[in-house]
Every structure is written in C-alpha cells, then in structure tokens.
Amino acid sequence: MPSSEKVHIIGVGDDGLEGLTAAARQLVAEAQLLLGTRQTLAAVGSAASGADRVPVDGALERLVQQVSANSQRRVVILTSGDPLFYGVARYLCDKLGKDRFEVVPHVSSMQLAFARVKESWDEAYLANLATVGLERVLDKLRSVEKAGLFTSDAVPPSAVARALLDRKSDYFSAYVCENLGSPDERVTQGDLEDVASHDFSPLNVLILVRKPNAPDRPVEQIGHRLFGNPDEMFLQSQPKRGLLTPLEVRVIALAELDLGPHSVVWDVGAGSGSVAIEAAMIAASGSVYAIEMDPEDHQLIVANAERMGAANLMPVLGQAPDAWEGLPAPDAVFIGGTGRTVSRIVQLAIERLRPRGRLVANVSSIENLAAVHEVVQHGLGDASVRMISIAHATDQLERVVFEARNPTFLISGVRRG
Numbered sequence: 329m330p331s332s333e334k335v336h337i338i339g340v341g342d343d344g345l346e347g348l349t350a351a352a353r354q355l356v357a358e359a360q361l362l363l364g365t366r367q368t369l370a371a372v373g374s375a376a377s378g379a380d381r382v383p384v385d386g387a388l389e390r391l392v393q394q395v396s397a398n399s400q401r402r403v404v405i406l407t408s409g410d411p412l413f414y415g416v417a418r419y420l421c422d423k424l425g426k427d428r429f430e431v432v433p434h435v436s437s438m439q440l441a442f443a444r445v446k447e448s449w450d451e452a453y454l455a456n457l458a459t460v461g462l463e464r465v466l467d468k469l470r471s472v473e474k475a476g477l478f479t480s481d482a483v484p485p486s487a488v489a490r491a492l493l494d495r496k497s498d499y500f501s502a503y504v505c506e507n508l509g510s511p512d513e514r515v516t517q518g519d520l521e522d523v524a525s526h527d528f529s530p531l532n533v534l535i536l537v538r539k540p541n542a543p544d545r546p547v548e549q550i551g552h553r554l555f556g557n558p559d560e561m562f563l564q565s566q567p568k569r570g571l572l573t574p575l576e577v578r579v580i581a582l583a584e585l586d587l588g589p590h591s592v593v594w595d596v597g598a599g600s601g602s603v604a605i606e607a608a609m610i611a612a613s614g615s616v617y618a619i620e621m622d623p624e625d626h627q628l629i630v631a632n633a634e635r636m637g638a639a640n641l642m643p644v645l646g647q648a649p650d651a652w653e654g655l656p657a658p659d660a661v662f663i664g665g666t667g668r669t670v671s672r673i674v675q676l677a678i679e680r681l682r683p684r685g686r687l688v689a690n691v692s693s694i695e696n697l698a699a700v701h702e703v704v705q706h707g708l709g710d711a712s713v714r715m716i717s718i719a720h721a722t723d724q725l726e727r728v729v730f731e732a733r734n735p736t737f738l739i740s741g742v743r744r745g
Contacts, residue, residue, distance in 0.1 A: 345372050
C-alpha cells in the first residue's frame with residue numbers, strides 16, 4: 329500500500345495568494361483537495377482550479393475526518409496567519425501525528441499588531457480570550473510589562489478595559505489593531521478609559537503596554553496581601569483586642585484549608601473576620617460565610633470586609649449550628665473557639681462537609697485539644713495536630729529579646745469519599 333501524502337497546512341493573510349511565497353503558491357496550485365474556512369478558501373481565488381474545495385468553518389473534528397479519508401490525495405489546509413500560533417496545526421498534529429503534516433506559516437495577526445505599534449513581543453504575555461477565562465488573564469496582567477490579546481465576541485476590547493479599570497489596574501496604554509492586512513485596517517491608541525467606551529471590529533488584537541514606573545497593582549493596595557496581612561490591618565473590638573487569629577496561625581490554617589478559586593468556605597466563630605477575609609481573597613470566585621454570634625464583632629466583619637475588598641464574603645449573625653441553616657455545604661471549614669462546646673461544633677461541621685472537604689480547628693487549651701482531636705480522628709479517620717508557638721523580637725537597649733506568645737493548636741482533617 330502506498331504511503332500517505334503529506335498534508336500541507338498553509339497560513340494565508342488577507343492579501344491572499346500575493347502574500348504567499350512561490351513555493352506555497354505552487355503547493356496550492358497542485359492541490360487535489362483544499363480545506364479551510366470560507367474566508368481562507370476565497371482568499372486564494374481561482375488557484376487550484378481542479379481541486380475539490382471543502383469549507384470546514386470551526387469544525388475541527390470534520391477537518392480530521394477529511395484528512396483521514398483523503399490520505400492518498402494532495403491535501404492543502406488553508407488557515408489564517410501562523411497555523412501553529414493559536415491555529416489548527418497543533419490540534420491536527422496531536423490528533424494524527426506530526427509526521428503527517430508540513431506547516432507553511434504566514435505572518436500572524438499578533439505579529440502584525442506588534443509591528444504596527446512598533447513594540448517587541450519576545451517577552452510579552454499572549455493569550456486568546458476565546459479559550460482562556462478573563463479572570464485568569466486579568467491576574468496575569470497585574471505583573472506583565474506587555475500583553476497581546478486575541479479578543480472575542482464575548483470579551484471584546486471594551487470588556488477587557490472595563491475589567492482592568494474596575495480593578496484599578498489603570499496603568500496600561502492600549503492599542504486596538506483591527507482588520508490587520510486588509511484595506512480597512514485601523515490602529516486605535518488610547519488609555520483604558522478610551523477603549524472601554526468604544527466598539528471595535530470583531531477581527532482585532534488588543535495590545536497593552538505598561539506605563540513607565542507603574543506598580544504591579546494600584547498604589548492603595550500596596551501592602552495589602554492576598555493572605556498573611558499584619559494583625560493591625562484588621563479592626564478589632566477594644567475590650568477583646570488580642571482574640572484575632574494571629575498572622576502566623578492564620579497563614580498555616582489557610583494553607584491547611586487548601587482553598588481553590590471556587591471554594592465554599594465557612595469561618596465559624598469568625599470574630600473580626602481575619603481568616604474569612606483572607607479566605608475570600610484566595611477563593612476569589614467562591615463564597616465565604618463568616619459566622620459570628622456577637623453583634624459587635626459581626627459589624628466588625630462587615631467593616632473589615634469592606635476595607636479589604638472581600639466582596640464575596642457574607643457575614644452571618646447567629647450562633648452555630650443554628651446559623652448554618654440554609655448555607656451551602658462547605659468545601660472547607662475553619663473553627664476557632666475557646667468554649668466547652670467547640671468539640672460539638674466540630675462534630676456537626678464534619679457532618680456538613682462535602683466529600684474531600686477540609687476542616688481546621690484552632691484551640692488554645694489542652695482540654696479542647698484532646699476533645700477536638702478525638703472528634704476529628706473519629707469523624708474523618710485521621711487528624712493532623714500542630715502546636716504553634718511564636719515569639720516576636722523586641723529591642724531592649726543593645727539586645728534583641730524574644731517575647732513568646734501563648735502556644736495555640738491547629739487540628740485538621742479531610743473528609744474521605
């Protein structure tokens with residue numbers, strides 16, 4: 329049986345055949361089957377007049393079927409720009425093997441866009457908003473110098489600009505490059521406010537260039553951490569000051585909670601809300617419920633959440649477990665308590681955990697340590713216990729002296745199943 333013909337994947341620009349090399353034009357002319365979008369097939373005009381033309385707009389699986397069914401014919405696939413840059417070549421090579429294909433790239437619209445604005449793109453962050461979520465892209469943009477984005481109908485340049493402005497990340501100059509390589513090509517330069525208020529052609533590339541000396545985040549947020557914020561950043565009740573979960577304990581507890589972006593979290597006995605607020609920052613697309621029975625502390629949670637920008641935190645005024653009624657089952661629960669009922673609260677919380685859910689309890693007495701450890705060991709099958717003893721340095725004359733805080737205990741476990 330004769331070996332299969334090589335399939336050529338050729339990148340085409342808006343200038344059609346004129347923009348192709350002589351070798352690429354010859355491959356098109358000798359093709360027996362042309363595959364591509366209606367736009368790329370039209371771009372080569374009457375070339376390969378004897379070839380069958382099959383449009384496959386967006387139907388990648390159909391493209392695979394056509395290639396597989398025509399292994400003995402000279403097949404040319406026409407695609408826009410560089411077939412290996414957010415193009416079909418990678419998909420086809422993964423499906424049918426690299427040996428089946430030869431790739432002939434054209435200048436991609438991303439390359440053209442950076443050329444039009446005269447910026448290098450060797451270290452730029454590049455993304456396609458048709459396949460990558462906007463939130464993920466926004467997180468990346470916080471620390472990059474340049475970015476090139478293929479926008480989409482669902483996420484046009486104006487939506488990206490508005491999202492950056494909402495995050496107060498207003499330190500980019502923006503370029504919207506439309507219809508690159510065509511007669512109606514246009515490049516619009518401006519600040520994010522300008523881009524946010526305009527509509528653009530669907531065929532565009534958005535380039536963002538950080539302004540000189542711009543910080544990696546809004547100035548007012550410098551010193552505001554995702555987690556592990558200094559204790560003094562949180563408002564506390566003066567008569568009860570010192571009951572807030574300290575920075576070091578908070579960091580270890582949040583690590584043990586193993587939060588994801590969409591986690592549902594309960595903070596039971598939330599106090600001033602420090603653990604709940606930092607959990608909300610980590611689980612930015614999730615929901616965090618700060619449950620507190622003291623009305624004064626409940627109001628502090630509200631105030632602290634507003635100060636720290638934890639919009640996905642819901643303060644719940646009430647006593648556990650009655651206050652849990654109607655709350656969604658949690659992926660993670662943090663329980664802080666000093667009373668005699670803390671082990672009972674832990675037991676009831678374990679019953680509400682989702683499979684693979686995590687529980688972390690923070691207690692300060694040996695008695696509660698023993699009681700909670702037994703409950704977690706029995707309810708979850710295993711319990712991890714840490715004693716955390718922190719000492720802070722102070723300067724006394726010419727010496728550094730460490731002042732130890734009372735030790736505290738973290739008991740944690742995972743619900744199996």
